[in-house]
Amino acid sequence: MRLLPVLALLASLQAPAAFAADLVGRVVGITDGDTLTLLTPDKRETRIRLAEIDTPERRQPYGTRAREALSNLAFGREVRVVVEDTDRWGRTIGHVFAGRQDVNAEMVRRGAAWVYRDYSRNPALPRLEAEARAARRGLWALPEAERMPPWEWRRRPKQG
Helix, strand or coil: CCCHHHHHHHHHHHHHHHHHHEEEEEEEEEEECEEEEEEECCEEEEEEECCCCCCCCCCCCCCHHHHHHHHHHCCCCEEEEEEECCCCCCCCCEEEECCCEEEEHHHHHHHCCCEEECCCCCCHHHHHHHHHHHHHCCCHCHHHHCCHHHHHHCCCCCCC
């Protein structure tokens, strides 16, 4: 009887590893500054939402430039995605690496993304954001009135 709880514990410790598999493939689409489409070697398209960051929406100031920044870093490249979760829209949430470059962190370093503090566990990201802000890189060069975090932009009342 004692063996059963031990086996259950071992199985539960193994379970997260089954969900944390990496994906590899070529980036074939950029939806916006924090979402891309990955084509895997078995020809499956998977939408990837970059973990721990949030970028301006398309109609928001700097939204188009954030999309261009992600495109410059990842489009057409072979990448590895360290999968963290799946969001409510079915997108895979993960950390994208193009070679040795952490694309999520590079978006923050370039000032093309905010750290999504509600979901971020990486202590380096707030430091990269502070450096980008101090250097007025990317969206941090916008007038302060135009710098609205995307999570606030999405909550504001719709016009028209």
